[in-house]
Amino acid sequence: MSLTLPQSALSRRRVLQLLGIGAGTAALAACAPSAPSSTGAAASAAAAGGAKTDFAFSSWSFTEEAAAPALEAIVKAYQDQAGVTVDDVSFPYNEYINQLTLQVKGGQFTGAAHVDVAWLGSLAAMGKLQDLSALTEGRGYTDAALTAAQFDGVQYGLPWTIGAIGLVANSEILQKADIDPDAFPTTVDAFEKALKDLKGLGGGLIPYAASTKAAQLKDILIWMETFGSPLVDGDTVTIGDDASVEAVTWYKSLYDQKLIAADVDRFDARSLFAQGRAAIYDDAPVGRNAVQEESPDKDLGSKLVPLSRPVLKDGETPRALVWGGAIAVVDGEGAETAADFAQFATSDLDTVLADYEVRGLPPVTTEAQQSDVVAADTFGSLFNDRITATSTSNPFWKFTAYSQIETVVAEQVQAVLVGKTDAKAAMQKAGEAAQKLVG
Template identity: 70%
Template structure:
């Protein structure tokens, strides 16, 4: 029996739900600095607890552009506005544009306040020198140690951890049953055979709504790791090695066989899954709310099943990518302290966190919320933690401020392979060289 399956449910929620992922993430992030209180690169010397006068501020989030998530975010904002008697200016961009736009606005001094971020972005944002050190406000708020680590960069607590989980495979059990798949495959060979069975159902079903648009092709990195590529080792990019070439060659074969489809990103995949037009796709727990809200099937929620990613050979550890949302505070005006208070409240106040969990179902970052009945009794969330989050690791490119450009360079070469413009070997060699130049 594996360690993850021998844990109690509560410990699994704390370890897989979100302790392990955060610890693994921390192990892959730079560990420089003197600790969470180090203010060396932050906008000030660190925000401190204590009395302050609440002032209007801005809040930025890509979720405000999403039909499924926006009501939950606005409910949270309304709750704080009522509690603190302030106004909050909403700023939003679609996810695929959000990081670039946020970076531009922060760099140019056009945005101050609280911003919802992916933990992958912390290195890039911190490099701008405008994020506040919030360690004084995260202390003694009940965040798990691993969640706090996930929201640090270079030893400084640059963000309040909000939701820390992973990205993995989500399936529709009804479609799987129709194809005669009683047990999810554990190996790549078995996985491909399963996709062929699913295609045999006909009706235009896409067996696996894998990401194939360049904007989301970073998803292929987890398959490279599944095939044995380190991606980065000893400061050197390994893409272009045999494992990465083999992974992209296999991905291309799925594309050519119609087992995955062209021009699909995360949001397309959610739509296809909601409509019953695909049997599986990759997502974080946040996807549950999106697909069930948009589905004509009122029972879809009961058919969602999280599954471990297949491995290259028996005995390998299933790969999954750490996924996490956090709230940073961009300093520079009188609303800074209020923005930080909002971020602290939204991520650690039990009532606020559980109200958000009820609407979005995202794994919380405090021990109190994780052990609450609402979270512990969530069957889908518990299985997701066991099957996916328990073995999740971070993307090793996150440690570099240039990580977004690195992922874009790799995605463009993978796209060239899919559409037949380059061989996997040539494309991955070029991708690796481009990535290496970006990190120096």
């Protein structure tokens, strides 16, 4: 038996028509044009000192146990000073850029946004970031910090905590292998020998917890630059050149000799290092607190030593990748006050030093860097001298598809590490894939 409905209810064609209209409406809503952008107006007004209004401030650190108190203190200080309310917005770090992009595109978010300097290009492409150059005058920002927060020559962010990603070692383990942390090998060959000496200590020690998981294998780019590859020349990707192939071949040889370990990303490397199972790894200043928290060695902090990355030939400049955070201002409601807040948070001396005492991240003004508090931090000072001083931006950051570019390169490097292909073919393929993404 089956029951029947009157034929006049809905024809199949009518149902499909209605569904088509619904889908079309949704698609139109998705494609709705965003508000036109303006650049620099709010920053100029903020510099001129206009009336203050409430605004939103987004940061991934608002919910982080260690960093939240620093941010809350900054916000409170500004609220007290300006007499406004700052709404905090937070997303997990790994989801932050996607969420922020969606919110900015949808017009849901305006105000100040804590951003990784690597994201500035992607965010600037939306046309909603303010040019903050008017706010940099007379605040004492270092040139290097200002450059790090620029994209295409425009000051899309005010630098907040600028450092670099470099080699960090456990001095106690180095000394056990008769390696002087203050006279660490400067060339790639000497570095490899030092790694072998460290491996000779036994006990399953990983001499260098370099990234070998695809998710973090973008770290190979700095080694490619060390071997002499520019990575990009104008809009032409150079990966696949002799230098990049040599770098990957060398990395693979470290892998085969078990001087670096399989399946390691930044989180793994921190854990291995914190447990004393790795002697050297790559990290930014932000990793310092993390390894100390995870380590059973309560004295690990005093054993941390930053090292200059070795170079191919003596006399060359050690390479390091710029790392850091900036505050960008998204045009719209409250942007003017948000720009003023960005300036306050990043360059007001008392605020910056109070922040430094909690988060320990490198400040960006000359005055703050020369202060007693910062100068007394041996690790921070050495990191600045040995690593940050010669750091450069990732040349792929200028492309909006930089993340996909890093991924295609990482996948090919991983294929080399596991022996699926050779370095030359892999880098050729990576270069071609990256070039397609560059356009």
